[in-house]
Amino acid sequence: MTVEASSCEWLRIQLPERIDTASASALLAKLTSAEQDAPLDLDLADATTIDITGLMTLLSALNERSAARRETLISLPSDPAVTDFLLECAFPSAAAMVSRSQFGTLHWADGALPIRDQVRFLRPAPNRASGTAYERLRDERFFGFLTYFFQADPQISSVVATEWSRWRGPVVLSFLDTALKHSGAEVARVVIYELLTNAVLHPGGDLLTIGSWVASTGPGSAKELVISVWDNGNSMVRPLRAGLSAGQPIRVTEAAVNDTFVIEATGWRPRRAKYSAQWTPEADATDEELLLASVFPGISHRPAKAPPSLIPRTREVPQEYGLHALYRCVVDLFGGSLEIRTGNQQLNLVSASHQRRRGPRRYRAHISHVAGQPFHGNLLSVRLPLRYAR
Numbered sequence: 001m002t003v004e005a006s007s008c009e010w011l012r013i014q015l016p017e018r019i020d021t022a023s024a025s026a027l028l029a030k031l032t033s034a035e036q037d038a039p040l041d042l043d044l045a046d047a048t049t050i051d052i053t054g055l056m057t058l059l060s061a062l063n064e065r066s067a068a069r070r071e072t073l074i075s076l077p078s079d080p081a082v083t084d085f086l087l088e089c090a091f092p093s094a095a096a097m098v099s100r101s102q103f104g105t106l107h108w109a110d111g112a113l114p115i116r117d118q119v120r121f122l123r124p125a126p127n128r129a130s131g132t133a134y135e136r137l138r139d140e141r142f143f144g145f146l147t148y149f150f151q152a153d154p155q156i157s158s159v160v161a162t163e164w165s166r167w168r169g170p171v172v173l174s175f176l177d178t179a180l181k182h183s184g185a186e187v188a189r190v191v192i193y194e195l196l197t198n199a200v201l202h203p204g205g206d207l208l209t210i211g212s213w214v215a216s217t218g219p220g221s222a223k224e225l226v227i228s229v230w231d232n233g234n235s236m237v238r239p240l241r242a243g244l245s246a247g248q249p250i251r252v253t254e255a256a257v258n259d260t261f262v263i264e265a266t267g268w269r270p271r272r273a274k275y276s277a278q279w280t281p282e283a284d285a286t287d288e289e290l291l292l293a294s295v296f297p298g299i300s301h302r303p304a305k306a307p308p309s310l311i312p313r314t315r316e317v318p319q320e321y322g323l324h325a326l327y328r329c330v331v332d333l334f335g336g337s338l339e340i341r342t343g344n345q346q347l348n349l350v351s352a353s354h355q356r357r358r359g360p361r362r363y364r365a366h367i368s369h370v371a372g373q374p375f376h377g378n379l380l381s382v383r384l385p386l387r388y389a390r
Contacts, residue, residue, distance in 0.1 A: 018047075133174040199231035211230075230379045252300045261275045268368075270286075348366040
């Protein structure tokens with residue numbers, strides 16, 4: 001990480017060539033309290049590869065800094081193609097919304113960027129009625145960032161319903177059915193529904209951003225659909241910790257699920273090599289263990305807000321089974337992965353390399369403790385491998 005004061009008194013934070021959740025959040029976590037209070041220049045000049053989850057991490061920082069009336073400058077990538085990517089995925093618009101631009105805390109090194117962003121979206125989409133479903137979705141700018149504000153329960157239901165419907169459009173389903181290894185309808189029914197329901201129920205939150213993109217897993221390699229949701233609520237670990245500290249049970253129902261999670265730990269020491277989904281944390285559990293337990297069926301912090309009830313579903317999943325249903329769908333059905341970043345923890349969940357035909361389902365959980373400033377809000381991202389995207 002490069003941190004230096006510029007002649008304009010901006011504290012320059014030089015982001016790496018590859019910007020993803022781990023690199024961006026680890027870099028920002030290293031800032032001292034004094035550096036956090038200073039006007040920051042988030043310098044993307046060296047960026048050559050940007051994952052939307054890395055941009056979500058920057059949106060989290062912008063929201064937190066704006067709420068504290070701290071000014072932030074964003075310097076654009078030197079590579080025009082990377083700047084075009086920021087425009088195409090509507091990152092400037094998302095940055096303005098999460099910064100609540102009326103505070104005047106967000107600045108661009110290229111002062112014309114917000115205008116360029118607006119002009120780009122005013123351009124007519126190419127007429128490709130005979131193109132592939134993926135091409136039509138790109139032309140219609142389906143992928144990218146969308147931000148929603150919510151407070152009252154009707155707004156919460158509206159957020160979930162809007163995205164649930166958007167991901168059930170005929171062109172979307174045509175693309176998903178062709179490109180994924182399983183029915184594309186499951187993306188809206190389970191993935192989108194559970195990601196958003198989880199986000200709107202975190203205490204203290206009033207906005208979320210959903211981002212999606214089709215990305216390459218490496219040079220000349222396969223592609224994947226990345227869907228990421230960030231909310232500005234309290235860390236999902238915090239209410240579980242509060243419940244345990246108050247002597248309240250966080251396992252609200254018993255679950256006949258024998259899923260096993262093999263642990264890979266970074267920055268902390270787990271008490272066991274693997275955990276069962278039937279394991280119930282006690283007061284001495286670490287925050288890393290609580291993050292893992294948050295995906296277990298039957299574990300819940302019993303939030304005050306009621307879950308949205310106006311969303312039609314083909315199968316009801318109890319709220320305390322939501323993240324369990326999510327990882328089962330993402331990992332088992334689509335062969336993908338689930339990533340969660342919150343507080344000082346990060347969880348990456350994939351299938352175990354040698355899955356038994358019978359017996360408990362096994363997963364590999366890489367859980368990291370990220371030292372320094374905690375991550376603001378909650379970021380959940382899924383990656384679904386595609387057979388092709390063209």
